[in-house]
Amino acid sequence: MDIKTASALRRLRLVSAPEAVSFLLLLLCSILKRTTDFNAVPVMGMVHGVLFVLYVVLWALAWYRAKWTLGRGALYAVLSVLPTGGFFAERMLRREAESEIIAARARQEGVVA
Template sequence: MDLKTAAALRRLRLVSGPEAISFLVLLVCSVLKRTTDFNAVPVMGAIHGILVVLYLVFWADAWNRAKWSLKTAVFYFLMMVLPTGGFFAERRLKREAEDAVIASRARTEGVVSA
């Protein structure tokens, strides 16, 4: 994995957690809006919208650079749509990055995997 691919995956991983949190907070704000006088939906909607756009841009960049299969790309897209999916995406992206570092070190040291 080259440096630009690793950076693209890292950006997607870093935005997936806050996107998931903003989605959950937006859901809570929606319930509070309908049950109380508290209305933070416009503010949280804007914050969540910005994070969704960032996620989509970083997702497209990661898909392009990492040469994901359609199945993998759809998986990460669905993780954006589900309320807690960003947490799962973040964990899986972190695991992929760690595996890539291990593989890179093995190639550098001349270790051949069976």
């Protein structure tokens, strides 16, 4: 894995958890809006919208750089629209990056991985 691919995966991983948290907070604010006088939906909606657009842009870049299959790219796209999907995406991306680092180190040392 080259440095640009690793960077693209890292950026996507770093934005996936905050995007999931903002989604959950938006759902909570929506419930509070319906049940109380508290209305933070416009603010949380904007925060979540910005993070979601950032996730989609970084997802497309990571898909291009990592040359994911259609299924792998679609998996990360579906995870972005599920309330807790960003947490799973972050964990999967971390594992993927770690396995790539281990494989790269093994290739460097001359061990076939």
